[in-house]
Amino acid sequence: MPDFDVAVIGAGAAGLSVAAISAGLGLKVALFERGRMGGDCLNTGCVPSKALLAAALAAAAARRAGRFGVRLPEPDIDWAGVRAHVTGAIAAIAPNDSEERFTAMGVTVVRAHARFVGPRTIEAAGRRFTFRRAVIAAGSAAAAPPIPGLADIPYLTNESLFHLPERPEHLVILGGGPIGLEMAQAHARLGCRVTVVERAAIGAREDPECVAPLREALEADGVAIVEAAEVAAADRDGPGIALRLADGTCIAGSHLLVAVGRVPRLGGLGLEEGGIAHSPAGIATDRGLRSVTNRRVWAAGDIAAPEGLGPRAFTHLCSQHAGVIARAMLFGLPAKVSYDALPRVTYTDPEIAQVGPTEAELRAAGRSGLSTLRWPLAENDRLVAEGRAEGLVKLIADAKGRLLGASVVGPGAGDMAGVFALMIGQRLPLSALAGAVLPYPTAQEAAKRAAGEFYTPRLLSPVTKRIVGLLKRRP
């Protein structure tokens, strides 16, 4: 008999979710973690980045208070205090992901590097563990672009950024994706000079109508943005760093943050010994997240590269993966992942939220009969009252009024994304949102108004007017 029903490699968002469900269902579970419990999200990702953004927002709010007739002096940023807030947020959440909590659930937690030594055996801490089923949830790490000289200079990634003892004087950020943009705004608002160096365009994956207000906000925060930049070399520059661009420009700063995407942590897992197929994108799985070569093995989280979909890196996706694995691996049901209603949010100010595909992606996929519905946040009473009515809700629907994609830019865009995820996931018609009674005044009303735009032309059509004209003669 195998030692464990389920063996999980990695105690990040994905591994913890799988372990909790499996143990909750009464299975014998082993969980291997070589680093910190909680993985990237808790220690070096979502939590510290959002904590830093919260500190930055407080500084920005103080600077903006004058518009309400509340004049405050320029905020005095105490870097040690900011760091204490970040580490405090991690410490407050850590018990949820702790070894103690999982041990209490009945999980055997092994704090060591784990590797497959055969298709049904894992080795860790000098011991061998046989398993009935295994889940690889080893996550991803910051990618290092092949720039000459980069490997020879000290640069930061998400693993080191949140532990800087001193505030960077001039943070140069390579990459204008979500990590680059969130960290650019956070550091600029906390008093650092910031330059973003981006190969293509910032926020390139997002709807351009959403990126435009964010670009303005970043520039207003003092972030310098260099786009279409080809970095030819990286060097030391005294105590700092310098990026030399192909056009001859030199961008020098005190610190360099590399945020150009993620690579799966495949190294040292013994995938060959385990008979587990993989590619540079991650563990090759079917849509049920099951290894295409070792049918006792599944993959979850950033490291999973499901067939035809590829990897994605979001904590909420880890829960979806865990749910699919629970149904497929534990109950033998035909569960599959779908990213049709997957939300993502860049937590800048303004936030950018996307649920499902963007308009450009839908059009590139050849979808016809699409309706594009917009509602500007300048028309939202609550946001006007709060002096932050910049942004847009943009919805893309099919001819029958079913929502396919939603793009939002503005304050609280991420909170609005939940409704759109529900609508797309459950295939609800726009009338469900357009007809809902929402509390006034809330930002969410902008979502309802955008949905209502699908029906407005129909409602005010000459035919409807003629019908109403006839009906008015009723006694």
Ligand SMILES: Cc1cc2nc3c(=O)[nH]c(=O)nc-3n(C[C@H](O)[C@H](O)[C@H](O)COP(=O)(O)OP(=O)(O)OC[C@H]3O[C@@H](n4cnc5c(N)ncnc54)[C@H](O)[C@@H]3O)c2cc1C
């Ligand atoms: C700066 C930043 C901000 C982010 N912000 C957000 C956000 O706001 N919202 C969002 O949804 N997502 C965000 N993400 C993405 C999110 O953090 C990841 O998608 C998520 O943490 C992935 O979880 P995971 O369980 O797949 O991997 P991880 O969290 O990386 O966990 C994998 C674990 O496996 C362990 N491990 C690896 N190999 C082995 C081995 N051989 N043996 C034992 N242990 C091993 C590692 O030590 C690690 O703890 C952010 C990421 C970054 C970097």
Ligand SMILES: NC(=O)c1ccc[n+]([C@@H]2O[C@H](COP(=O)([O-])OP(=O)(O)OC[C@H]3O[C@@H](n4cnc5c(N)ncnc54)[C@H](O)[C@@H]3O)[C@@H](O)[C@H]2O)c1
């Ligand atoms: N709020 C969130 O949900 C959140 C926040 C941060 C990260 N994440 C997750 O982490 C992932 C990784 O984020 P990321 O921002 O590192 O990656 P990314 O792939 O999303 O963006 C990287 C950016 O770097 C640019 N780039 C690549 N090589 C370059 C080079 N040599 N020089 C200059 N620019 C270069 C790309 O054009 C791209 O715009 C995200 O895709 C997301 O899944 C999520």
